[in-house]
Amino acid sequence: MKRKFAKRADLVKSSETREILKVTERPEVISFAGGLLAPELFPVKELKEACEAVLEEDGPASLQYSTTEGYIPLRTAIMKRMNAIGIQANLQQILITSGSQQAIDLTGRLLLDEGDTVICESPTYLAAVNAFKVYNANFVEVEMDEDGMMMEALEKRLQENPQAKFIYTIPDFQNPTGRTLKLE
Template sequence: MKNKFAERARIVKSSETREILKVTERPEVISFAGGLPAPELFPVENLKNACNAVLDEEGAASLQYGTTEGYIPLREAISHRMKGIGINSTIKNVLITSGSQQAIDLTGRLFINEGYTIICESPTYLAAINAFKSYDAKFVEVVMDDGMVMEELEKKLNNHPDTKFIYTIPDFQNPTGRTLKLERRKRMIELANQYDVLIVEDNPYGAVRFAGEELPPVKHFDTENRVIYISTFSKIFTPGLRLGWICADETFIEKYVAFKQTADLHTDSLAQRITAKYMEIYDMEEHIKKIKAVYKTKCTEMMRSMKEFFPKNLSYSEPEGGLFIWVELPEGIDSTHIFTECLKNNVACVPGTPFFPNGTQKNTLRLNYSNMSNEKIIEGIKRMGEVLHRELEKELTLL
């Protein structure tokens, strides 16, 4: 039989990170590869209580079809959270999605035609790259230091008048862990208004700040309703329930709803009701405080271990929240080779190359600190350090 696939099937490929995670499932491997939350923080007993309450009080309704927009009490709770971080919204501005990944994919379906330009940070979130590539988008990358550099963003906007939207992860960015400075957030809005482009603000990590000063989201400064804000319960609650949301102008939400109806009709009704009930019975902010305290300890331990065991000529981000540390190796070192050698030593990381939409940089690594115990963090970084010292010394002998 001849190939019957649509052209987009040629473009879409499996996520490199997901493929790496398959390799790291061996129990002897200490994995810093995934973006997995700490499982010991999942509120299992409280979730049981919330689930029982939902089934006792509204059993049949919780198992029935629901509206595409989402369960109203959950949308109300999300709208309340949005107001708490400086985003004015009502439930009319909130759409529940099946994880933030669906929100990203729907954004691609809604706004991208073949050849449309997206401006993003360099590097950026791999799953967003893959989603937008499936709609045949072109990527224009903007360099980062403390987040996207606004002077470079302005140049890119000027040189690419066909830009559809700016995709940004302003808080504890995946993969770098960096945070966009306050003045740059304001400037991004000014530039978006000037060049009449949308901003897609992807913010799964903003609530997980364990150091430094709280910053308002980019959407807080939105004066023309051009920012589409995406977030998720995966990092502040549980990823397995697959609940995310979009907060945007009603005109956008109406179109998102129409596209979501062609995808899954609505997000899991039971998961939505359980989450809403949990937020009714328990204090979500107290739960998030526990997460932040644990992640601060884990991040501090990883940073300390890196300073002790890694070669001194590496540079790395020092995040104030989120889940990731970004490591930059000397020029000429291929992180894919480092990954392979580390895996032989039963420790795993993620090579940085796939996070660059146009494949421009090979000497970077992403490390996740949220999922391993402190003891495994120390041992895993020690093992990585052994590999890095050996491979960097080999490189020096070749020069």
């Protein structure tokens, strides 16, 4: 049968993250590999109350499509929160996504052409690498120490790769090392 998939589909490999998470479905396994959240910390009661309140107050309108950028009252609340912690964001700079994984994918779509270089920590978050690979990116790794990405190594990589598109870094509680970049 004639192949119908786009060439891009060849770049989408089975996700190691999903393979790791499969193991966690087995009740006898306590997996530290998948980074699952402690279920007892989920605010089930509060979420239930919030859902009930929204459906009560806004009815069907709360289930309707919204604008691409997201629900304006939510974007406004986020903007105020950012402003309160000293980040001068305006409403046009705030976009609601389905988790940060979607934001990572959008970043790749916006910035990466085929063969572009992404500088990242070594090791780094697997699902970000997979998201950028779809855009045929190259990766240049920067060594880490206890304080995160090593600045001397980063400077060297930047000099070697002046055309690099961006640095993908997880400055706080890095995945998978858990390290936090020093403030300096």
